[in-house]
Amino acid sequence: MKGFRSFILRGNVVDLAVGIVIGAAFTAVVNGFVSAFLTPLVGLAAGATGDMNRKTFTVGATQFPYGAFINAVISFVLLASALYFLVVLPINKLHERLAPHQDVQAPKRDCPECLSPVPARARRCAACTAPLPAVPVQPGDTTRRIE
Structure with a gap:
């Protein structure tokens, strides 16, 4: 009750x-x-x-x-x-x-091994786990990739 x-x-x-x-x-x-x-x-x-x-x-x-x-x-x-x-x-x-709608997509690039789209700053492919080449840091990019 x-x-x-x-x-x-x-x-x-x-x-x-x-x-x-x-x-x-x-x-x-x-x-x-x-x-x-x-x-x-x-x-x-x-x-x-x-x-x-x-x-x-x-x-x-x-x-x-x-x-x-x-x-x-x-x-x-x-x-x-x-x-x-x-x-x-x-x-x-x-x-x-x-609550504004934010549908911002991270920039993507293709994996050289399996050609799946992965985030541009990823270190490994999510589909085949192949290591990805480093991406050069763009001017004004405050987030740096650790090598």
Whole structure:
């Protein structure tokens, strides 16, 4: 029981629970906005009269509620764009600022025995363990190779 209590009281679980509740409330607000304002505008642009949410078409004896689908699509696009622009982009920029990505490759040269690429300052090849000839020190290079 102590392990379960410590799991529940950890910050990540509480943050996740709060995020889910706020997400559900935000979804309700976006759905209300879409059904009250945006869907009637789509109906106006399409020349439809009445409640766009109740629009259907019939094939045989089956009715297809395309108005509700349009509502759902508009809600999804609004939620996805709001989450992207208000959460994902700022978090990515903050992450890049705090921990910049450094993908610096050490200069390489080929091993004369097996032709595998090895770091330029290596003494032996990692693939065949052949000794490698010394590399002359470049001007401005502060790291010296010990012979």
